[in-house]
Amino acid sequence: MHPIISALKHHKTAVILMVLEIALTCAIVSNAIFIIGNRLAAMHVQTGVVDNELVWARSSGLDQGASAASATSRAQADLAALRSMPGVTSAVMVNSLPLSNMNAWGACVQRRPGHTKDLVCNVILYAGTQGTVKTLGIKLVQGRDFLPQEYVNYFPFDDMQAPPAVIVTRSLADRLWPGKDPLGQPLFLGDKARDVTHVVGVVGHLVNPRINKYNGVERNLLLPVTAAAVRGGMYVLRTAPGARDATLRDLPKVLDGVDSRRIITERHSYAQTVKDYFHDDRALIWLLLVVIGCLLALSALGVVGLSSFWVQQRTHQIGIRRAIGATRRDIMLYFQIENLLIVGAGIALGSLCAVVLSLFLMKHYELPRLPLGYLPIGALVLWALGQLAVLGPALRAAAVPPVVATRSV
Amino acid sequence: MFRYNLELAFRGLRGFPKSTVLVVLTVALGLSACMTTLALLHVLSADPLPGRSEHLYLAWVDTVLAKPTNYQSLNGVTQANYRRIKLADAQALLSAHRAVRQAVVANMAADEISADGKHAQRAQLILATSADFVPMFGVALRYGRNWTAAEDAAHAPVVLIDTELAQKLFGTVNAVGRRVRLRNTLFQVVGVIAPYAPQPHFYGLDSFIFSSDGGENLYLPYTAALDAGLSPRSADGCDASYKTVSRLGWSDPAHCASLGFWVQLDTPQQVAVYRSYLTHYVEQHKALSGFGKPATSQLFSVAQWLKLQHVVPDSVRLNAGLAGAFLLLCMLNVAGLLAARFLHRSGETGIRRALGAPRRAVFQQYLLEAAAISMLGGVLALPLTLLGLWILRRQGSDFSGLARLDPLMFGGLFVMALLVGVLVGLLPAWRASAVEPALQVKSA
Numbered sequence: 001m002h003p004i005i006s007a008l009k010h011h012k013t014a015v016i017l018m019v020l021e022i023a024l025t026c027a028i029v030s031n032a033i034f035i036i037g038n039r040l041a042a043m044h045v046q047t048g049v050v051d052n053e054l055v056w057a058r059s060s061g062l063d064q065g066a067s068a069a070s071a072t073s074r075a076q077a078d079l080a081a082l083r084s085m086p087g088v089t090s091a092v093m094v095n096s097l098p099l100s101n102m103n104a105w106g107a108c109v110q111r112r113p114g115h116t117k118d119l120v121c122n123v124i125l126y127a128g129t130q131g132t133v134k135t136l137g138i139k140l141v142q143g144r145d146f147l148p149q150e151y152v153n154y155f156p157f158d159d160m161q162a163p164p165a166v167i168v169t170r171s172l173a174d175r176l177w178p179g180k181d182p183l184g185q186p187l188f189l190g191d192k193a194r195d196v197t198h199v200v201g202v203v204g205h206l207v208n209p210r211i212n213k214y215n216g217v218e219r220n221l222l223l224p225v226t227a228a229a230v231r232g233g234m235y236v237l238r239t240a241p242g243a244r245d246a247t248l249r250d251l252p253k254v255l256d257g258v259d260s261r262r263i264i265t266e267r268h269s270y271a272q273t274v275k276d277y278f279h280d281d282r283a284l285i286w287l288l289l290v291v292i293g294c295l296l297a298l299s300a301l302g303v304v305g306l307s308s309f310w311v312q313q314r315t316h317q318i319g320i321r322r323a324i325g326a327t328r329r330d331i332m333l334y335f336q337i338e339n340l341l342i343v344g345a346g347i348a349l350g351s352l353c354a355v356v357l358s359l360f361l362m363k364h365y366e367l368p369r370l371p372l373g374y375l376p377i378g379a380l381v382l383w384a385l386g387q388l389a390v391l392g393p394a395l396r397a398a399a400v401p402p403v404v405a406t407r408s409v
Numbered sequence: 410m411f412r413y414n415l416e417l418a419f420r421g422l423r424g425f426p427k428s429t430v431l432v433v434l435t436v437a438l439g440l441s442a443c444m445t446t447l448a449l450l451h452v453l454s455a456d457p458l459p460g461r462s463e464h465l466y467l468a469w470v471d472t473v474l475a476k477p478t479n480y481q482s483l484n485g486v487t488q489a490n491y492r493r494i495k496l497a498d499a500q501a502l503l504s505a506h507r508a509v510r511q512a513v514v515a516n517m518a519a520d521e522i523s524a525d526g527k528h529a530q531r532a533q534l535i536l537a538t539s540a541d542f543v544p545m546f547g548v549a550l551r552y553g554r555n556w557t558a559a560e561d562a563a564h565a566p567v568v569l570i571d572t573e574l575a576q577k578l579f580g581t582v583n584a585v586g587r588r589v590r591l592r593n594t595l596f597q598v599v600g601v602i603a604p605y606a607p608q609p610h611f612y613g614l615d616s617f618i619f620s621s622d623g624g625e626n627l628y629l630p631y632t633a634a635l636d637a638g639l640s641p642r643s644a645d646g647c648d649a650s651y652k653t654v655s656r657l658g659w660s661d662p663a664h665c666a667s668l669g670f671w672v673q674l675d676t677p678q679q680v681a682v683y684r685s686y687l688t689h690y691v692e693q694h695k696a697l698s699g700f701g702k703p704a705t706s707q708l709f710s711v712a713q714w715l716k717l718q719h720v721v722p723d724s725v726r727l728n729a730g731l732a733g734a735f736l737l738l739c740m741l742n743v744a745g746l747l748a749a750r751f752l753h754r755s756g757e758t759g760i761r762r763a764l765g766a767p768r769r770a771v772f773q774q775y776l777l778e779a780a781a782i783s784m785l786g787g788v789l790a791l792p793l794t795l796l797g798l799w800i801l802r803r804q805g806s807d808f809s810g811l812a813r814l815d816p817l818m819f820g821g822l823f824v825m826a827l828l829v830g831v832l833v834g835l836l837p838a839w840r841a842s843a844v845e846p847a848l849q850v851k852s853a
Contacts, residue, residue, distance in 0.1 A: 013840045017745040024738050028731070265531075283804060284724075291731055294442075295738060298435065302742040305431070309749035365723050 022346025027353035030378030048206035050137035054270035075227030087243025094128040098207040124220035143201030146224040162195030307393035319404030328398040335394035343386035418778035436786025439739030445797030446729040457607035462711040471705040475649040496662040508672035524588035536625040537634035553585035553600035574626040594637035621810025641667035751841035762846035771842040779834025787826025
């Protein structure tokens with residue numbers, strides 16, 4: 001057996017502890033890196049609207065006690081005032097915005113009435129007043145925008161006549177009519193699927209108000225409605241580049257000018273809204289980064305501690321080796337190879353643990369399975385860390401003069 | 410002997426100051442990470458109403474006249490079911506009075522406006538319930554009185570408000586006799602209660618689970634609430650004959666299962682009797698069989714209910730697991746450092762052994778040293794844990810604001826520190842006590 005390995009047999013306790021330590025670090029670090037990557041990918045989602053040019057606001061009393069006519073006239077007065085603001089190119093009212101995490105309307109839609117097998121549920125309904133597609137900067141890949149006469153007073157949860165036209169996302173179209181041209185297809189809305197509407201356009205990307213397993217990422221459609229239908233909704237303003245912050249600042253003054261009794265409950269730049277949506281993901285990423293940092297630092301400390309102890313314990317043997325002809329390089333190499341072997345054993349055990357941990361996480365926390373490609377990343381990181389940590393003790397070992405061999409015997 | 414070993418242990422601590430500091434820091438970091446996450450987990454999985462919750466049960470009978478929900482379709486999704494019942498059943502169970510106490514519970518949302526119209530709280534969460542709620546759920550009355558079952562039956566427009574709302578609407582905590590407007594109805598304040606917010610919000614999980622800024626601030630008879638045009642915010646299903654689908658923030662309890670029904674049962678016999686009463690009750694609903702539904706009734710204790718509804722967030726458990734793994738790593742590390750440090754003193758050990766100290770004494774000495782060093786880590790972990798909890802409270806999610814260290818967890822910290830010390834010391838101490846005295850004395 002190679003002398004390095006047989007020498008390790010005399011330090012079973014320390015070796016076992018170090019291998020376990022590296023294994024645990026390896027298992028957690030590779031899974032943590034994977035989760036971070038996963039979250040970063042989720043955060044890179046494209047909303048499908050012009051994030052940096054939008055400002056939105058909600059005001060109290062938009063949904064209470066008003067008749068359809070008065071709600072419409074009030075919203076129109078508000079929108080007219082908002083459009084007249086300098087730097088505002090257009091303003092509309094919508095029920096919700098992608099990743100706004102509020103006021104999401106979900107419903108079931110059908111391709112044919114009466115066929116419950118044909119039901120697709122948890123479809124998000126976006127409802128917007130005239131000009132919504134242009135204002136939000138939604139890009140149609142097929143078909144056309146709504147025509148002015150297609151905007152109707154339609155609240156999906158009341159008994160009302162559905163608008164004649166609807167725009168669906170590519171992903172919803174693929175689900176409803178796989179392999180077919182969605183344009184012109186009939187779609188049935190409402191509880192009894194009585195209301196028929198037809199697809200006039202397809203949008204490439206438009207993300208849901210919130211991303212979850214029920215509603216998916218882009219399973220939504222866009223309805224043309226009048227302001228009365230968008231109860232509890234929000235005003236959305238598209239601003240010229242550079243005018244966004246000023247618009248956000250002046251917005252309460254303008255709305256108060258129309259009706260000073262209301263309270264503006266919320267106003268945000270849309271870019272901030274998107275940022276807020278991923279607050280928890282960012283918090284998790286930071287947490288995991290701190291955990292990874294602490295784990296690696298601890299492992300490195302452990303390696304330094306034990307290696308230093310070994311160097312101290314073997315000073316005499318090192319001296320003898322030097323005296324009978326080993327170079328400094330040989331001594332350094334000895335400790336480096338020894339470290340490589342121990343860390344290697346830890347990585348082997350750790351990879352196994354990483355897979356087990358990943359299976360556990362998959363079962364309990366709805367995470368996808370750890371791709372095996374992440375294991376070599378963890379291995380490389382740990383090997384590099386081990387080599388760095390052992391460098392100091394190894395240099396100290398190499399500096400032991402051969403004359404030590406002749407002393408204290 | 411023990412004292413002598415203790416003295417040796419402390420001498421050992423002073424002998425290697427650098428490694429002592431390193432070990433203490435490592436233990437403190439591991440312990441504080443673990444305690445921070447455990448404290449949060451402990452708060453979140455705590456009994457919402459200690460001393461009361463073991464007598465509270467959620468009663469459910471499935472009398473919705475519709476086929477078993479066929480909401481699962483192409484994408485196979487089931488919706489949350491909060492086990493609520495329809496108005497007629499709630500009234501029948503309430504008037505049957507088979508439990509010690511019983512209460513209808515439903516969250517609603519409303520603007521609260523003082524009678525003079527000068528002060529308003531917009532879009533507040535309120536609780537429509539019945540007279541037994543206050544004694545049953547341990548709500549503390551500060552001024553005035555609770556409303557009575559007679560007032561429930563008479564649809565009397567009365568409310569209880571909490572002291573914070575009283576202060577906001579009327580500028581005084583004793584607001585008994587004042588009036589508050591909900592929708593278009595004026596309600597008389599008959600009592601003022603201390604702010605009430607058990608965590609988790611087990612009787613209204615449909616509204617929220619945890620909240621750092623209180624719960625409902627206004628309580629009123631469900632009969633009067635329905636009269637005023639207020640309605641439950643969601644439902645667990647509606648009769649098939651009911652024309653409009655229940656829309657967001659509005660559902661009609663006459664046709665939709667939207668009222669929670671809680672009962673107080675003090676003994677196992679009462680529980681068994683009530684269970685069979687519910688079974689009997691639902692079997693009388695012959696109309697249900699037409700929808701292919703078996704007669705279903707259920708009775709959940711608070712603990713069963715919280716488990717069923719997964720109230721403790723997965724992420725909290727995950728973090729506790731992560732912190733546990735971190736502590737384990739710290740322990741491995743410390744064990745390694747201690748092994749190095751004990752073996753470094755093999756010469757000393759050898760001399761002690763050669764002078765007649767039994768192996769047990771050496772083992773004890775090293776174990777004491779490990780325990781002492783870990784206790785020092787525990788002391789340092791306390792401020793670190795408090796810091797960790799402070800950071801956690803600033804995270805701004807609905808439950809993180811509740812993170813506190815209670816006396817139990819405070820004690821737990823030191824028990825854990827001691828345990829960690831002993832566990833971590835076992836292997837190195839055994840290894841160090843196993844050295845052959847003769848060999849060491851010779852080479853020293």
